[in-house]
Amino acid sequence: MLPEDYEESEAPLTDTLQAIFAFVFLVIWAGDSFWLKRTTYLSAYVSATIRTSLLVLLTVLGGYLAWKAHEQIFGTVRGEAELIDFGVYRCSRHPMYLGIMIIYLGLTISSTSLISFIFLIIIFLFYNYLADYEENKLKDFFGEEYQEYMKKVPRWL
Helix, strand or coil, X not given: CCCCCHHHHCCCCHHHHHHHHHHHHHHHHHHHHHHHCCCCHHHHCCCHHHHHHHHHHHHHHHHXXXXXXXXXXXXXXXXXXXXXXXXXXXXXXXXXXXXHHHHHHHHHHHHCCHHHHHHHHHHHHHHHHHHHHHHHHHHHHHCHHHXXXXXXXXXXX
């Protein structure tokens, strides 16, 4: 059984902050990509076909990672807490966060918005903080089993 304070394994305000970061990113990306066009000058060097193809590819890849990770964690009823180290969790310790960041990257590449790329770096730092926080909780909960998992599987890629 999961401990009573399991919900506290997420950093405070995780969902709210993710929504705020997503909103701010989309405002910056759309504003620069379609209206201001201050930092999208690199699009002249990369064809729209290539950029659109990368957007579709990265969105599908990122969506798949996030969906499969969510399905593995929340799609199964478990009586006892168990370390999920199979499926997409064999490739990354945080495939849900990785998938979301890959989608952001696809959007950024689609317009070559440099300001969006800079904000994507800030988003990466935020997700890295969340991963640190959660991993510390998982090390406390699963102990050596999680330490071994960390040795075998990279945090991101």
